[in-house]
Amino acid sequence: MDLHDRRIRSMFLVPSLALLLAHLPSGAAFAQNDDPGMEAAPPPRQAPPRQTPPPTPTSVMPPATPQELPPMQQANRETPVKEEVKEEVSTSPTASWTDDEWEARLAAPSLLGGVGLFRMHTAEVGAPLNFRVGLHIQAFTADSFLVAGSGAVQGDTNSRFLGDLTIGLTGPDVVFLRNLEAYLAVFNSSNQNKRVDIGRTDPTVILSLGDVGFGLRGAGEVTRGLSLGGHVGVRFFNSISAVAANFDATNVSIDLLGMFDVRRVAPSVPLRFHLNLGYLVDNSLSLLPAGQCARSVGNDPCIRSRVVETFAYGLGTSRIRFALGLELPTRPHVSWGIFGVAPFVEYHLDHAVGDGDKTVDMALSADGRVAGDRIHNQNIQYLTVGLRLRPVARLVIDLGADIGLQSPGFQFGPPVPAWNVIAGLAYTYDPSGSSTKVIKKTITRTYEIDRAPPDGKLRGIVRDAKTKKPLSGAIVKYPGRTPQATGDDGTFLSYGLPAGPITLEISRGEEYVPTTAATTVELNTEIPIEVALTARIRESRVRLRVTDEKGQSVVGGTARFAGVVSKDGNPEGDGFVAQLPAGDYSVSIDAPGFLAKEKQISVSAGQDQTVDLKVRRRPAASHVSITKDAIVIKGVIHFGTNNATILPDGQQLLDEVADVLAKNRQLRRVSVEGHTDNRGPADRNLKLSKDRTAAAVEYLVKQGIGSDRLTSDGFGAGKPLVPNLTPANRARNRRVEFRIVEQGQAFPQ
Secondary structure, three states, rough: OOOOOOOOOOOOOHHHHHHHHHOOOOOEEEEEOOOOEOOOOOOOOOOOOOOOOOOEEEOOOOOOOOOOOOOOOOOOOOOOOEEEEEEEEEOOOOOOOOOOHHHHHOOOOOOOOOOOOOOOOOOOOOOOHHHHHHEEEEEEEEOOEEEEOOOOEOOOOOEEEEEEEEEEEOOOOOHHHHHHEEEEEEOHHHHOOOEEOOOOOOEEEEEEEEEEEEEEEEEEEEOOOEEEEEEEEEEEOOOOOOOEOOOHHHHHEEEEEEEEEHHHHHOEEEEEEEEEEEEEOOHHHOOOOOOOOOOOOOOHHHHHHHHHHHHOOOOOOOEEEEEEEEEEEOOEOOOOOEOEEEEEEEEEEEEEEOOOHHHHHHHHHHOOOOOOOOOOOOEEEEEEEEEEEEOOOOOEEEEEEEEEOOOHHHHHOOOOEEEEEEEEEOOOOOEHOOOOOEEEEEEEEEEEEOOOOOOOEEEEEEOOOOOOOOOOOOEEEEHHHHHOOOOOEEEEEEEOOOOEEEEEEEEEEEEOOEEEEEEOOOOOHHHEEEEEEOOOOOEEEEEEEEEOOOOEEEOEEEEEOOOEEEEEEEEEEEEEEEEOOOEEEEEEOOOOEEEEEEEEEEEOOOOEEEEEEOEOOOOOOOOOEEOOOEEEEEOOOEEOOOOOOOOOOHHHHHHHHHHHHHHOOOOOEEEEEEEEOOOOOOHHHHHHHHHHHHHHHHHHOOOOHHHHHHEEEOOOOOOOOOOOOOHHHHHHOOOEEEEEEEEEEOOOO
16 A cells, blocks of 8 residues: 555545645744654624713722723703604614623634634634535645754755634424534545655655544533533544545544523623533544554654555544633623634643554664653644634634644654644624614604703712722712711712812721722813722731740840731830731841741731740851752761661751751752661661651741741762761761752842
8 A cells, every 4th residue: 555645535625725835845834842853703883872971980080991880870851841853774784792692693613524623612602593604724844854854964855734614503493403513524634744764654645635524513601601522533544545435534532511691690701611621533544554664663764654644634632632622702892893812722631541452663663772761752732722703794704833842652653743833714704693673763852841940960980099899888978968887799889069170088997998089070060080099008016036045035136927918026014026017937047156047927907916936055166067059067966876866966967057048038049968778678767758858947947947948858879979888987977968959049159
């Protein structure tokens, strides 16, 4: 069977698009980052009547968006005395739809065929008898993608172009059928792999035209916002050297679908979550000739050609599939109707099952030069990001890209492109979207008005200045009027006020600082106004009392509180005091003649507290110093025999380490690492070294050092400083080291 033959299907071809772009010299695509290859819009709504723009709002902070403020109301109502009514009959599009109705009537197809995002089915099927047709293209180019260079030998240049046609139809408005969708898809590709590889058996250009897939999907809402569904799909691959399908290579996919539309429970939040969980029975590897590369025992030209063909024809192995999608659908109004915008992102994780391509596995495993995970890895990960636009009725524009995260081993498929661009168009037809008759009335009114004194009103909202959340129960005071309180949504509507400047006073108990807001009242108009209140900061008095090992007060030195704010303590009597807002703090003391000490505390709003800190006198000679990469100790931290109990002289050394850490807050993370000599079983030495470093970390934490600054590990006898040949050498190898992992700024030289 000749692999140079084209794969052509006699029906459902899209040759014009695929062949025109088959030989693109370059495309918008990307090489795999971590695996370079083997070595060698709905019908428009009737526009509302043009209105005079409202006056510019006055605000003490940026004005709220229109959705956040209550709708304007007419200030005065007048009683008509005489009316003349004229009726006109005209046509306009169907009345406005809700979000889910609008999206159902203009459902868009995925690259797979059914309604969905790009590579995910969604738990929706569209409105009854909704018909969709989509055309999508994909392209990428990359160097050293499938075949990497080695030495002076140059790798490959691979370009691929895909063109897919999809057709979908939702069932009629009949029980059960209204929740079903059937689809048909035709898949076409052109792959060009340029490389100098003597003995290659694959052609430079491989065309794969006319693979056909079809499927059936069902979905429906089971509770408010939550929809569930299922999908069954079949894909037929065209034979490599014939014009008929090779049924032995047929793929079957079964998927469970889920969707949660946040708008159904919170209409102001445009957010939808999608979930796919399924299994793909993939038999496409049977398209490759039996016995191909049977004699290969390494990374030879035949194996490289087989990998290129597998990628070009889109062949793979059975796998479990998981996908999670996040979508933000919005519908901003434009002059011609509604402009649908839906950015989204998909995360995909596939896990290959079965034996995969045993021919490639045996050849590369025998070679020995290809890492094991590049042969046997069964996981495939990638992201798909996209933007779906509905600029006019029934037209959908798709733009997006795939981003490769993890490639499978060559046994389970070729590398995943690092990126691959996607573009497409779709057209949806909704038979229920035709025009309907609307009666428009033109009314001429004559008024006799008993005019009241003219006035205006203020419509406002009060918010928290930091969180921007509306504040209920805020008091609004007007000059010479009864105060008002804001409602549950933080809004208020004033009394009728005379035109001219006005200053309001706004307060809300002891929790917020009162403020004023100035604006101007206009006749027969509601002026929007927004006010921000700043929350009061409640501080607590914290007293630090320092004593030595004998319980005597230690006076002098510097106390530091670091947390929500950073402050030095003020000396007071036998200690230090500081006013602090609520939060978590690290308290440190550095007193002359004593080792610095640190302690972690929590401060509650409005609750004073006293913190006791006991310090140890500084030894005559320092045993601890800092280098660029480590905290170095002169001496040995001794432990009990064959256990992790820290002996007193070891505690004194650790107290000096705690002193260094308390004084040098720029040392953000230190790794405490333990080592033993080679006497005794290796597993016991490893456990003993880990236990001892954990004990050292626990001791430092008890001395007040934050646990987030310390990590521990043990290596047993695996990293000796010197050969374990003499007792002196073995003593040097039994050690605890303090390696600096992260610091805020370079250590001064």
